[in-house]
Amino acid sequence: MSTPATIKPNNLPTVVLVGRVNVGKSTLFNRLTEKNQAIVSGIPGTTRTNNEGLVLWRGKYFRLIDTGGLTFDEKIQLEPDIIKQSEMAVAEADIIIMVADAQDGVLPQEKELAKRIRRIANKPIMLVANKTDSEKIAKNLRLSEFMRLGLGKPFTVSAISGRSTGDLLEEILKILKKIKKNLKTKITEKEIIQVSLVGKPNVGKSSLFNKLIGQEKVIVSPIAHTTREPHDTLMSYEDPSVIRQAHGSGQVLINFIDTAGIRRKAKVEGELEQKGIGKSIQALEKSDICLFVIDGKEIISSQDQQLGGFLERRAKSVIILINKWDLSPDNSDRQRNDVKKMIYDEFPHLQFAPIMFISGKTGYRVHDIFPLITHAWRSRHTIVPEDALRAFLKQLIKTHRPARGKGTRQPEIIAIRQIASNPPVLNTVIKARTSLHRSYVNFIENKLREQFDFFATPVIIKLSKNKKL
Numbered sequence: 001m002s003t004p005a006t007i008k009p010n011n012l013p014t015v016v017l018v019g020r021v022n023v024g025k026s027t028l029f030n031r032l033t034e035k036n037q038a039i040v041s042g043i044p045g046t047t048r049t050n051n052e053g054l055v056l057w058r059g060k061y062f063r064l065i066d067t068g069g070l071t072f073d074e075k076i077q078l079e080p081d082i083i084k085q086s087e088m089a090v091a092e093a094d095i096i097i098m099v100a101d102a103q104d105g106v107l108p109q110e111k112e113l114a115k116r117i118r119r120i121a122n123k124p125i126m127l128v129a130n131k132t133d134s135e136k137i138a139k140n141l142r143l144s145e146f147m148r149l150g151l152g153k154p155f156t157v158s159a160i161s162g163r164s165t166g167d168l169l170e171e172i173l174k175i176l177k178k179i180k181k182n183l184k185t186k187i188t189e190k191e192i193i194q195v196s197l198v199g200k201p202n203v204g205k206s207s208l209f210n211k212l213i214g215q216e217k218v219i220v221s222p223i224a225h226t227t228r229e230p231h232d233t234l235m236s237y238e239d240p241s242v243i244r245q246a247h248g249s250g251q252v253l254i255n256f257i258d259t260a261g262i263r264r265k266a267k268v269e270g271e272l273e274q275k276g277i278g279k280s281i282q283a284l285e286k287s288d289i290c291l292f293v294i295d296g297k298e299i300i301s302s303q304d305q306q307l308g309g310f311l312e313r314r315a316k317s318v319i320i321l322i323n324k325w326d327l328s329p330d331n332s333d334r335q336r337n338d339v340k341k342m343i344y345d346e347f348p349h350l351q352f353a354p355i356m357f358i359s360g361k362t363g364y365r366v367h368d369i370f371p372l373i374t375h376a377w378r379s380r381h382t383i384v385p386e387d388a389l390r391a392f393l394k395q396l397i398k399t400h401r402p403a404r405g406k407g408t409r410q411p412e413i414i415a416i417r418q419i420a421s422n423p424p425v426l427n428t429v430i431k432a433r434t435s436l437h438r439s440y441v442n443f444i445e446n447k448l449r450e451q452f453d454f455f456a457t458p459v460i461i462k463l464s465k466n467k468k469l
Contacts, residue, residue: 003214004367005235005254012054013062013176016089018117019099020070020109024130028099028159029053029066032169052232057169062176065089070113090117095124095175098149102129102137102156106145114149124175125151132156132163192234193377196257196284198311199293200303204323208293208360209233209258212369231258239374252374257283284310288422289317289376289456291369292350296322296339296357300346308347315423317376317457318353319369326359352449354456376456381421384452389416389426396447402440409434414466416444425460432465 017025033053051066067086090096098117100110117125129146132138138156146154155171157164197205213233232255239250284290290311294304311318320343325331340355347353354372358365384392393416402411412431419427428444430436445459 003212003235004370005213005237013094014065014092015055015062015095015097015172016065016067016093017097017099018067018070018086018090018113020107020113023099023101023104024159025066025099026051028128028130028157028165029064031159031162031165032064055169057173060173060176062172065092070109090120093123094179095126095172096120097126097128097172098151099128099130100146100154102132102141102154105142106149110149114151118150124179126171126175127151127154128168129154129156130159133158133161192253192255193289193373194255194257194287195289195291195373196259196287197291197293198259198284198307199295199323200301200307203293203295204360205293206258206360208291208321208323208358208366209256211360211363211366212256232256237370237374239371241371241374252377254370254373257287259283284316285314287316288380289319289373292318292320292353293323293360294320294343296324297327300343305346308350312349312458315458315460317380317423318350319372319376319456320347320350320353320355321369322355322357323360325357326362326364331357352454352456352458372456379453379455379457380423382424382453382457383421384418384424384426386417388452389418392416392448392451396444399447400443402436411436411440419462423458423460424454425462427462427464429464429466434465436463 017029019025029051032055034056035053053064053066055062055064067089070086096117098110098113100106127146127149129141132141141154141156143153155164155168157168159165197209199205209231213235215233235254235256237252237254239252241250292308292311294300322339322343328335336357339357343355344351356365356369356372358369360366393413397413402413404410409431411434413436414429414431417427417429419425426448428436428441441461441463445461448454448459
């Protein structure tokens with residue numbers, strides 16, 4: 001079954017960066033997109049899965065894809081997968097940019113890659129000699145070596161300093177106009193639901209990500225930390241439960257972000273994992289909704305608990321996904337209920353989060369995630385009318401009046417007002433020199449959830465005291 005959503009923006013021209021390891025493709029990608037999205041390091045093979053971003057130049061947009069560094073050595077970890085990812089990107093490309101190292105010159109990998117690229121006869125190809133950090137390096141460029149690649153004269157740039165990258169963008173724009181690609185001057189601003197997939201290493205986030213978007217966009221492997229950095233894919237989803245007045249349809253945009261597996265600092269190994277986790281946390285901070293993926297074959301670990309706490313402290317809307325449910329020896333309703341009870345016992349602060357049993361590998365119930373996302377998004381933006389809150393408070397006190405603590409005055413709730421949404425924040429005003437017990441605050445939250453639609457969303461209740469007259 002195909003995904004109920006389609007990838008956007010699929011109507012922008014696409015430029016793809018290819019090259020061997022350590023030629024600076026990711027630095028160039030970050031420079032052109034003007035974002036620090038891709039991890040940059042001196043470690044060969046840092047980029048494994050394709051990165052995507054938008055480039056704006058002279059008021060025009062195009063899509064840029066950064067591919068993994070190639071070695072053409074099948075003994076290198078994940079090399080066949082990286083080659084496959086690069087080939088998929090090249091198939092989408094309107095322009096192919098082969099990036100080489102001006103200081104290293106032409107190596108055997110460049111010759112092999114150029115040989116493969118020359119077979120693509122119907123697409124413009126540009127050769128870029130990166131790391132041309134000075135005029136001296138430009139003058140000493142071994143031009144004859146680059147010319148023998150058969151891809152024309154190299155375009156010299158320095159991604160790290162930005163030298164000549166503006167000229168490179170001018171040339172890209174010139175070629176795109178020549179091949180008559182549609183260069184949009186404006187991308188329509190719509191509400192985009194930012195959704196991150198989060199979980200500890202090897203819980204199956206990348207398999208789930210591929211099933212959600214309907215493409216093998218990220219490498220899936222049993223090797224821990226195969227995914228090193230967040231990967232974004234913008235989708236368009238037709239929500240049957242909503243008809244948006246502004247557009248005459250229920251179309252919503254969802255940006256899925258596959259994050260690197262996050263674990264405790266004490267267990268983090270090496271520079272790349274540290275950087276990848278840092279970027280994943282940045283992605284989570286910007287997300288509205290988090291799909292919290294838990295391995296259904298394993299017991300809840302301290303890493304799972306720490307991630308759950310992180311999501312609660314950041315006031316994210318959460319959907320808990322019990323992955324690998326296809327491998328469960330018992331998938332009866334009784335077992336599901338037992339697992340749900342166990343999950344809520346382990347994560348009492350995520351009682352508001354719905355639980356789904358899925359399989360990212362087989363696709364079991366993956367498509368049912370989409371309506372939950374849009375429901376959570378609407379709930380996150382719920383604004384309760386003032387008259388409804390007044391009626392709610394009246395009924396609340398009638399049902400259960402707040403108790404007086406030992407040695408304290410009888411608490412009295414003056415008003416409940418909503419002061420923010422996304423996430424919803426409500427201010428409860430109480431009588432001066434009195435206080436509410438935490439259990440009663442929890443009671444208010446539960447009653448709010450019963451009466452109003454705060455599905456999968458934390459409700460923040462703040463307490464304030466009215467000034468004594």
